[in-house]
Amino acid sequence: MNISSEIEQFILSVLGSGDEITLSRNELAQYFSVAPSQINYVLATRFTVARGFIVRSKRGGGGGITLVRIAGGEDPISSQLKELGEMHTLPENRARDMVDRLVEASAVTPRERAVILASVSSKALSGCKESGELRLNIYREILIALMRK
Amino acid sequence: MNISSEIEQFILSVLGSGDEITLSRNELAQYFSVAPSQINYVLATRFTVARGFIVRSKRGGGGGITLVRIAGGEDPISSQLKELGEMHTLPENRARDMVDRLVEASAVTPRERAVILASVSSKALSGCKESGELRLNIYREILIALMRK
DNA sequence: AGTCAAAAGTCAAACAAGGTCAAACCTGAA
DNA sequence: TTCAGGTTTGACCTTGTTTGACTTTTGACT
Numbered sequence: 001m002n003i004s005s006e007i008e009q010f011i012l013s014v015l016g017s018g019d020e021i022t023l024s025r026n027e028l029a030q031y032f033s034v035a036p037s038q039i040n041y042v043l044a045t046r047f048t049v050a051r052g053f054i055v056r057s058k059r060g061g062g063g064g065i066t067l068v069r070i071a072g073g074e075d076p077i078s079s080q081l082k083e084l085g086e087m088h089t090l091p092e093n094r095a096r097d098m099v100d101r102l103v104e105a106s107a108v109t110p111r112e113r114a115v116i117l118a119s120v121s122s123k124a125l126s127g128c129k130e131s132g133e134l135r136l137n138i139y140r141e142i143l144i145a146l147m148r149k
Numbered sequence: 150m151n152i153s154s155e156i157e158q159f160i161l162s163v164l165g166s167g168d169e170i171t172l173s174r175n176e177l178a179q180y181f182s183v184a185p186s187q188i189n190y191v192l193a194t195r196f197t198v199a200r201g202f203i204v205r206s207k208r209g210g211g212g213g214i215t216l217v218r219i220a221g222g223e224d225p226i227s228s229q230l231k232e233l234g235e236m237h238t239l240p241e242n243r244a245r246d247m248v249d250r251l252v253e254a255s256a257v258t259p260r261e262r263a264v265i266l267a268s269v270s271s272k273a274l275s276g277c278k279e280s281g282e283l284r285l286n287i288y289r290e291i292l293i294a295l296m297r298k
Numbered sequence: 299a300g301t302c303a304a305a306a307g308t309c310a311a312a313c314a315a316g317g318t319c320a321a322a323c324c325t326g327a328a
Numbered sequence: 329t330t331c332a333g334g335t336t337t338g339a340c341c342t343t344g345t346t347t348g349a350c351t352t353t354t355g356a357c358t
Contacts, residue, residue: 120268137275142273
């Protein structure tokens with residue numbers, strides 16, 4: 001087994017059945033005698049949204065990395081996240097359809113709908129090359145934020 | 150947790166629901182066993198105007214530092230729109246402070262805050278050149294959407 | 299008025315995290 | 329055997345915190 005997988009297993013075992021864990025990149029790297037950036041690699045490849053994790057971090061003194069397990073299930077938000085996984089671009093009207101589905105399912109309020117649509121509107125994104133990709137990124141981050149508990 | 154955040158919490162708890170507090174820089178520094186200038190750091194990063202505070206101080210014998218919570222005046226959303234008018238770029242930290250003020254003023258809910266911050270996060274905007282300008286555009290559109298609701 | 303000690307202010311350096319990126323390194327399938 | 333894809337490493341970057349040396353202001357006391 002390679003080191004990355006060992007680190008993954010270690011983190012998972014420390015996490016246990018909990019749904020949140022805070023760790024130090026440097027300590028972890030030292031514990032496994034690897035470069036600190038290896039931890040980033042493990043996080044980027046093993047603790048992805050697709051696998052049900054959200055990673056938050058803070059730099060500077062007293063900083064750290066927090067992993068949050070997202071409640072897996074068949075809720076409309078995580079299913080849309082999965083849906084996004086296969087796209088490379090998100091046109092404005094497609095975004096509107098998706099948000100409307102969330103409103104329909106009572107996963108977002110009408111006010112939240114207005115905020116989301118404003119933030120992915122072509123008006124807001126005007127001037128930016130490849131706004132379809134950008135819109136996809138933004139919408140994904142919004143879904144992740146909504147899913148956090 | 151780092152010392153600066155502890156000092157921030159301490160001040161906030163002493164302040165309670167009041168809107169004014171006077172404290173001594175040296176006493177505070179001694180209480181937390183830190184350099185006096187650390188207090189300045191806490192004030193400069195945590196008790197800013199953007200976060201709804203005004204700091205007044207007086208040197209010399211019998212001096213001190215007074216924190217005053219700014220009373221929310223007119224419609225915070227339109228005042229922020231005005232504020233944006235004079236900017237050409239919006240850093241992520243500044244955006245967070247502004248959204249926090251809206252939450253403070255009950256103009257947006259904590260969930261809406263999460264959505265807004267996600268949509269202007271550097272993560273969402275990564276890869277895009279001139280993300281500061283873009284963030285400004287997006288935030289402006291969001292404020293306009295909120296105002297119409 | 300002049301002195302002085304007691305505040306608070308400023309600023310840059312040191313320290314303490316985490317992030318990024320590309321090159322080097324493996325490894326297994328074609 | 330080769331070579332594409334995953335893995336490992338290290339050099340350099342960005343952000344946030346802590347400290348201390350030095351400066352400025354001000355009230356109180358000659």
